[in-house]
Amino acid sequence: HAKAQGRDVYCFFENSMNVNAHDQLQLLQDLRHALAQGELVLHYQPKFQAPAGPVLGAEALLRWNHPTRGLISPDRFIPLAEKTGLIIPIGEWVLDEACRQMREWVDAGHDEWTIAVNLSPLQFSHDRLVRMVTETLLRHGLEPHYLTLEITESTAMRDVESSLAILSELHAMGVRISIDDFGTGYSSLLYLKRLPATELKIDRGFIRDLTHDTEDAAIVSAIVALGRSLKLGIVAEGVETSEQQEFLTKLGCDSLQGYLLGRPVPAEKFVEADKLLSRP
Numbered sequence: 001h002a003k004a005q006g007r008d009v010y011c012f013f014e015n016s017m018n019v020n021a022h023d024q025l026q027l028l029q030d031l032r033h034a035l036a037q038g039e040l041v042l043h044y045q046p047k048f049q050a051p052a053g054p055v056l057g058a059e060a061l062l063r064w065n066h067p068t069r070g071l072i073s074p075d076r077f078i079p080l081a082e083k084t085g086l087i088i089p090i091g092e093w094v095l096d097e098a099c100r101q102m103r104e105w106v107d108a109g110h111d112e113w114t115i116a117v118n119l120s121p122l123q124f125s126h127d128r129l130v131r132m133v134t135e136t137l138l139r140h141g142l143e144p145h146y147l148t149l150e151i152t153e154s155t156a157m158r159d160v161e162s163s164l165a166i167l168s169e170l171h172a173m174g175v176r177i178s179i180d181d182f183g184t185g186y187s188s189l190l191y192l193k194r195l196p197a198t199e200l201k202i203d204r205g206f207i208r209d210l211t212h213d214t215e216d217a218a219i220v221s222a223i224v225a226l227g228r229s230l231k232l233g234i235v236a237e238g239v240e241t242s243e244q245q246e247f248l249t250k251l252g253c254d255s256l257q258g259y260l261l262g263r264p265v266p267a268e269k270f271v272e273a274d275k276l277l278s279r280p
């Protein structure tokens with residue numbers, strides 16, 4: 001789907017064209033120090049059972065609190081981190097911090113939630129991934145079912161056999177697997193059937209015009225049917241209007257995520273928002 005795929009490609013080129021070589025180098029040097037200086041932060045976006053709750057958990061989304069540039073979104077520095085391999089230590093920090101936060105939430109009684117962490121292609125193909133995940137969960141005394149790993153459909157499709165091996169290992173441990181940006185990566189159905197995933201997350205590109213674009217509506221409805229028959233949960237991302245919320249619920253989407261129901265926020269605000277929602 002060109003509309004959805006074009007988004008990430010556009011962001012990448014936009015960044016490398018608008019920022020000159022000197023700025024890029026500066027950014028890379030700053031990024032190298034950001035980790036040690038504690039400038040990376042996680043925001044958390046709630047995931048809701050359709051149509052409007054309860055909260056099922058949170059997706060951890062990385063931000064860089066840059067000393068002079070302010071809060072930088074991941075689209076502006078993850079491609080650079082991915083290109084230079086810095087994403088490996090950054091990703092380890094993200095997983096550790098997300099698991100630490102989840103431990104805190106479980107201790108506070110939110111043991112029905114799961115924490116979702118995004119993995120980039122390089123992280124996913126890194127040979128220490130499974131060990132890193134195991135060690136991080138152990139370090140925080142967190143049972144594996146509290147963790148959902150999100151990998152995009154295109155990442156999962158890159159090397160089918162190796163993806164199957166890694167995902168099977170994680171799945172066997174009890175970690176949940178979410179196939180992110182689903183619908184943009186040309187999965188073969190035969191492969192999808194073998195994929196040990198927990199849920200499909202429909203790409204935002206299909207949700208945007210859903211209520212007035214009959215093709216997008218047909219695609220979303222087909223993904224829901226596919227997920228149902230493969231016994232996978234279906235999540236819609238990027239839900240911004242109550243029309244989309246209603247439409248997706250009618251189509252049979254299990255869970256919803258988007259600005260309508262909750263924006264990514266720091267951990268303190270996340271729990272506040274949940275308290276407001278659960279108030280009788």
Ligand code: C2E
Pocket residue numbers: 045060061062073074075078091094118119120123150180181237238239240257258259260264
């Ligand atoms: P993603 O995993 O597909 O995350 C969804 C993105 O959509 C997030 O952008 C989120 O803030 C945004 N979003 C959520 N609801 C809405 C909505 O209703 N409308 C719109 N327009 N946008 C919405 P964000 O936080 O800028 O992250 C962008 C991408 O960066 C993520 O896409 C993910 O691929 C990557 N990313 C974020 N954090 C991490 C991380 O810790 N590690 C890695 N490897 N990648 C990350």
Ligand code: MG
Pocket residue numbers: 059118150180
């Ligand atoms: Mg995601």
Ligand code: MG
Pocket residue numbers: 180181201203204237
């Ligand atoms: Mg996504």
Ligand code: MG
Pocket residue numbers: 181
């Ligand atoms: Mg994405």
